[in-house]
Every structure is written in structure tokens, then in C-alpha cells.
Amino acid sequence: MPTTRITYDDLPGRVRSAIEEVTGPVASAVSATEGFNSAVAARLSTPTGERFCKALPADHRQVWTQRREAAIAPHLKDVAPEVRAHLEVDGWDVLLFEALDGYHADYRPGSPDLPAVATLLETIAALPRPPVDLRDMRQRLRDYVEDSADLRHFAGSTLVHTDLNNANVIVGDGRAWIVDWGWASCGAAWLDPAYWVLWLVAAGHDPAAAEQQASAVPAWHVAPPEAITTFACAQANLWNEIAAAKTEDPWTARLAGAAKQWAALRAV
Template identity: 55%
Template sequence: MATTRIGLDQLPPATRAAVEEHTGPLLAVEESTEGFNSEIAARVTSATGTWHIKGLRTDHPRAWTQRREATIAPFLTGLAPALRWRVETAGWDLLGFEALDGHHADYTPGSPDLPEVAALLRRLGETPCPDIELRHAEQRLEHYAAHPDDLHYFAGTHLLHTDLNNTNILVNAHAPQGNRARLVDWAWATRGAAWLDAAYWTIWLITAGHTPTSAEHWAAEIPAWHTAPPEGITAFAAANANIWSDISTTDPDPWTTRLATAAIAWHAHRKGPPLTCTPCPSPE
């Protein structure tokens, strides 16, 4: 369920003043329509710089997402925008990130962004998981796995982003090749098996028009993908078919329906066609 977005001008005066202690008087405010978790999301410019601000009321049910992003930010150098400051004043929690240039990643077949996203996920796979409180992948998937025994496939000690929506990846074509993409919105950071982010990406690729085979081809560009047992990938596909079917039923929307369709198609691909035989042996 998306969080209602409000403008920066609706913040309490004390909160706005606390922001300007870091930025100086704001000269321009460009409200953002992307994302679902934040009440405040804007690109702001002053005489001293430009920042991306995101925030929630401190009593908001998703206030934990702000804390998670603030906690993990110092460990994401080269992967995500740097956190420059944090304001907790007058009932609001605001994070001020460096403002990145670039466009949302294009996942469609043939897009030049695909190698950049693959390079980003390879860098993420090489990043140590910090010793901070994070949900575990098997915990997040336990209510959706087809079989309880499947959960062990998802357990691990690696840092995962898990929300590979293309709007969470910014690509700057002017940055050095292989280092052009950055991941934003780390609220759902998770600890788990190294191959899971490549698997999460697969679903979004299918949603963008890839066949399951093509999507898995791109997932295979991530070294960790090759550590996954095939039955583990199939178990993950089954769990995500259940997740997105549930989400699209509870919160029907064109984009949730597309994700559910993609996840179901991937799971069907992983299961393969039913076995046939002519003639079939008698069951004994």
C-alpha cells in the first residue's frame, strides 16, 4: 500500500528550519512522484548544493524504513547515494542524501542499461554484509514457500537489496563504464543467500518484457547465481508467485498484476511441461 505523499511546504516550520541548518535557504524544490514508502520525497537545491530528501512522521507505521536506511547507509559506498544528514525534529524523520544524476534503469530487452545493472549487482555481491540488525530472507519468505523445507535455500550471510524495481536503480551514462548504476531505497535490505538479488531481478526483467529464459540469462551474469541449486531457484520462483498473487489480490493495481503475471510465468517455466510417455508404464 502506497504512503500518501505531501509537499515539503507542509512540514512544520521547526522541521523545515532544521533542514535548512544543513542546506541553507532552499532555492528550488522538485517534488518526486516515485516510490511508495515516503511521505516526503523531493530534490532540493540551495546555494550550497543539491540533495534528495525522503522522510516520514516518526509515528508512521513505516518509520522503521527510515531507521533502516540511516543505519545501513555508511556501508554502501559506491552502491548507493551517500547519506549527508538526518533531521529528527517536530515529529518528523528526514534523510538528506546526495542527489544523483541519471535515469531510472530500463529493463526492456536490448536496453544498454542491462549490463550496468548486472555490474551493480556484481559489486553488491562483493560487499560485506554489515553487522547490523537485518531481516533474514528465510523469515521474509516463510509464509509463501511451497514447502517449509524450501526455506533453507534462502538462508545466508550476504547483503541483499531485494527490491529490484527499475525505479530503484539510477543509471548515469556519463559515469565510468561498469560503475554507472546506483541502488536507492534500502528499506528492505536483508541478509540471505548470495544469489537472491539476481533472482529478484529476474522477476522484474520478465515484467519488462523478457522471456524467463532471457531473464535467467541476465541473472547468470551475476556470479552468485551459479551458486544456487536449481531446486532452490525453483523454490524461490514458487514463493514469489505466491507473494505477488497475494499482493495483486489484496492491493489490485496494474503494476501488481504485471508482477504477479511475471512471477507465475517464471514459476511455470521453472517447473517445465508435464512429463508425458507413450505408452506409460503401469504404476506398481
């Protein structure tokens, strides 16, 4: 099964025909340059408008993330692009979205995009939990805390995205959207701002300055200091594990280094 990106034109003919029954003839297809969770990730120009296509083989080990995204998408008004179709054809699972016009958020210090991202996270935290089966954050982080009793800090019923990679955040017209909801979970409302801290540090912020940025999101202030410390240490443990398995990957090393920096600040 594909583990690297292929083009839209590489999809089987029956799959492309099913897509074009929804969109009309595809005049052009431009593959995304960021992220490789989907075998196909391409912007399609069609008579019905610009669409974004994601596709995975139906037997791919991560196809559950795409199906979860399809289930959640109708409940993400004002924070994510509208889903137009979810197709299962000829051994492929396909999602079609409205395409967003914008660019990947810039998380670097001084970026004008930071307020829009904070507003986005505030909006997400206020969304009703969708009627979808979601993983619990206590389950997801249970292997990365020193004391299982500390998992109580992550409990909650808020919908959380959990992947604040700037490539998932699209900025345009003074506002931000977030895509790739496959790892969405339920947990404490402050978790998405906390995940943002990690990515801010990876983008060049001092950990204390990154926390100051996160404090623009009201949900951040709900977290007791010990909860944030527990989370920062859990992220350091998680990314250290990932980095140990991907020793030649500079992207992973950057995230592991950021997590270590943040955990060190919280341990003082």
C-alpha cells in the same frame, strides 16, 4: 498520518528549518514522480549542492524502513548515494542524501542499461555485511514456500537489497546506483539477481531470457536449480497474495503476472 505524497513545502516549518541548518537555504524542491514509500521525496537545490530528501512521520508504520536505511547507508560505498544527515524533528523522520544525476534504469529487452545493473549487483554481493540488525530472508519468505525445509536455500550472510524495481536503480555516466534500502536483509548471495529476474520479466523479457541476463552476475551461479525454483514459486505466491488485495492496481497485476510466468517456467 500521510499515506500519499506531499511536497517539501508541506513539511512543518520547524522540520524545514532543521533541514536547512544542514543544507543551507533550499532554493527549489522538486518532488519525485516514482515510488510512494515516503510522504516526502524531493530533490533540493541548496548552496551546499543538490540533495535528496526523504521524510516520514515518526509514528508511521513503515518508519522502521527509513531508520534501517539510515543505519545501512554509511556502509554502501560505491553502490548508493552518500547520506548527509538523519534528523528526527517535530514528529518527522528525515533522511538527506547526495542527489544522484541520472535516470531510472531501463530493464526492457535490448536496453543498454542491463550490463551496468549486472555490475551493480555483482558489487553489492561483494560488500561486507554491515553491523546492522537485518531481517533474515528465511523469515521474510517463510509464508510463501510449500515446504519449510526449502527455506534453507535462502540462508546466507550476504547483504541483499531485495527491491530491484527499476525506479530504485539510477543510471548515469555508464554505471548504476541503487536507492531505497529500507527492505535490505541478509541471505544467500544469489537472491538479488533472482529478484532482478522478476523485474526483467515484468519489463518484457521471456523468463528464460531474464535468467540469462541474471547469469551475468557471478552470484547467480551459486544457486542450485532447485533453490531458484523454490524462490520463483515463492514470489508467485507472494505476488498472488498482494494482487488479491489490490485487484484494481495494474502495477501489482503486472508483477503478479510476471511471477506466475517465471514460476511456470521453473515448474517444467
